[in-house]
């Protein structure tokens with residue numbers, strides 16, 4: 001028999017919704033969301049809206065929809081940032097550019113955003129970072145760590161939440177690792193995928209709690225080896241491709257195998273990799 005329990009995330013949503021109204025005396029908290037079109041932003045924007053926040057969403061291109069106000073701004077040049085932050089109570093900064101101009105957009109762009117928000121009198125800047133940025137020697141992570149430091153040194157009271165990998169990101173990684181046929185990867189690398197919706201709930205709570213500096217890391221409910229994650233992914237897609245071990249050398253490999261991308265912090269999310277696979281491909285997701 002399947003037992004249905006109220007997921008912890010739901011209580012957070014309820015609390016956040018109530019808080020959004022109570023905290024500001026019946027006037028919804030106004031939040032600017034950067035990276036609103038991204039993997040996390042696409043989930044966070046409707047959740048915040050539904051929880052009673054007034055959301056203004058940023059993209060580099062004109063957009064509409066999701067029942068929120070859209071504005072155009074570019075962290076890489078600073079264009080549109082002053083207008084974007086004007087009149088906001090808080091900024092939820094999710095935008096990032098891992099693939100290109102990362103220093104310009106993630107580090108200098110975060111500084112531009114923080115300065116603009118300071119001038120506009122924004123009272124809280126919430127930044128999303130990644131578990132392991134201070135441990136795993138990846139170029140992107142160095143930029144994320146630098147951006148965390150920019151936020152902490154900036155003019156706006158702040159919070160930083162480090163989350164583990166989103167399942168969609170892990171799936172993209174697996175797709176990339178299987179381009180040549182078999183899934184190539186270091187079998188002993190550890191990952192802890194976390195549902196972006198649960199991260200979004202956590203961010204809503206942080207927005208309401210006010211500036212909290214570095215907060216407890218947030219990871220998914222289970223730590224998986226790369227080969228386990230890959231096999232479940234292949235099974236969910238009905239693929240018989242093999243997983244071929246390819247050890248990652250040096251310090252990077254050592255940190256990844258030692259759990260540099262994982263956290264022991266609690267509470268964790270509740271949605272598993274298998275849940276993600278079942279949602280995406282149907283069936284049991286390899287359970």
Ligand SMILES: NC(=O)c1ccc[n+]([C@@H]2O[C@H](COP(=O)([O-])OP(=O)(O)OC[C@H]3O[C@@H](n4cnc5c(N)ncnc54)[C@H](OP(=O)(O)O)[C@@H]3O)[C@@H](O)[C@H]2O)c1
Nearest residue numbers: 035037038039040059060074075076095096164165166169
């Ligand atoms: N992916 C993961 O597994 C993971 C795990 C933990 C934490 N995080 C962090 O969570 C945050 C969101 O990640 P994500 O995976 O949702 O990102 P994503 O899907 O790669 O989306 C990136 C977002 O950044 C915006 N952006 C890029 N360049 C910009 C610029 N120059 N100016 C303004 N906006 C710009 C894009 O907006 P437009 O294209 O609409 O302009 C897009 O909405 C990031 O800070 C990331 O480091 C990610």
